[in-house]
Amino acid sequence: MLDVVTLGESMVVFWPEEGPLGAARTFVRSVAGAESNVAIGLARLGYRSGWIGRLGDDAFGRFVLRTIRGEGVDVSRVRLDAAAPTGVMFRESVLGRDPRVYYYRRGSAGSRLGPEDVDPEYVGSARLLHVTGITPALSPSCREAVEAAVEAARQRGVTVALDPNLRLKLWGAGEAAAALRPLIGRAGLVLAGLEEGELLSGRRGEEEVAGWFLEAGAGLVVLKLGARGAMATDGTRTWRSPGFPAQVVDTVGAGDAFAAGFYAAWLAGRDVETCLRYGNAAGALVVQVVGDTEGLPYREELAAFLGEGDVPTR
Ligand code: KDG
Known part of the structure; x- marks a missing residue:
């Protein structure tokens, strides 16, 4: 039994310890996806999540796999594919702007994910399926894998959530837009950035954009x-929830943190405004730390940030 299942490509990511990519001598290594x-x-x-994907049967693939497994995510449906390498990503900080991202992922193992990797019963064992617009952009087989997962979810009464990303x-x-429209029509939840x-x-504008998603068939649109x-x-x-003040050092991964926070409240049966507040809080915490996942809060940290609990500090 899972709460949330998701699928897509994860990569090894490197960023310079200091300076621009061309001048860097040492890098931090982490996981992105x-x-x-x-x-x-x-x-x-504190939720049971599962990730479906393919990684290369190489040192980076094993690193990504053990990192995600070590975080407590179910990786029983992840395949190490010896026919292609693990995708690689580099990031570079740009003063006062979002980091620049460079992909080395074409033909990667992750892009070879296909419908044969999607076990309908596994998808059906979750309460929510999270898909993003990144996966269908990677290859025709990835697009088919997303389609298979969405259909499996729909047939088994699992809510489909889409982040266009x-x-x-x-x-x-x-x-x-053309590729995502049919997915939007089957999504109970769409979580999108206003700009995208x-x-x-x-x-232009919140109402107009939300209207476009609703016309395409989305259930609840979150911007x-x-x-x-x-x-x-x-x-x-319509529901609204203001952002939290944050010392922003890295915006990459903020949308994913928002989704995790939002889903956590949604799975707990909380009202939409609370879901938005949890999403905003998780997003505000993650942007204060460099890396996609490094700043993702644990349950007690999120509760303390929201003033709903306390963590002893000394
Ligand atoms: O949301 C953060 C992702 O963009 C990052 O982890 C890398 O998955 C990634 C991608 O394909 O850009």
Whole structure:
């Protein structure tokens, strides 16, 4: 039994300890992958999450696998694929802006994920399926894997949640919008950034963008508004929750942290405003630490941040 299942590509990521990529002599090594970030975030918050993916049967694949497993995520459906390497990503800080990302992932093991990797019963054992727009952008077989997972979820009454996670280094906004539309129509929850929503829909502003997702068939649309927090609408009602002050050092992974926080409250049966507040809090905590997953809060930390519990400090 799982609470949340997700699928996608995870990679080994490196960033310079100091300075730009071209000058760096030493790097920090970690794990990246939007979907496994969410799975890790949920495991830290005390939920049972599972991640489906392929990694190369190489040193980096084994590193990524043991890291995700070590976080308490179920990796029983992850396959080490000897036919292709683990994807690699580099990040570089840019003063006052989002970090730059460089992918070395074309033809990777992760992009060879296919519908044969998706066990419908495994998907059906969860309460929520989390998919992102990154996976269908990787390859036709990845697109089929997402399709298989969404269908398995729908047939078994599992709620489908979609984060478009538009990555313009992988595909254009028009292509992404066309590919994601049928997924949006089957998603009970859509969690999108306002900016990516504007790019996908070609519209401007919260109401217009939310309207585009609703017209495509989404159940509840959640728009992440950065430092301003988040809003949600089902077309009839609207909810809002302000952002938390944060010392931002790294915005990558903020959306995944938001999703983990939001789902944690949603799985606990909390109201939409509380889900937004949990999402905002997890997002605010993660942006204060370098790395996608390093700052993801544990249950007690999130509760303390929200003033819903306390952690002894000394
Ligand atoms: O959301 C963070 C992800 O973008 C990062 O972990 C890398 O999965 C990744 C991707 O494909 O960009």
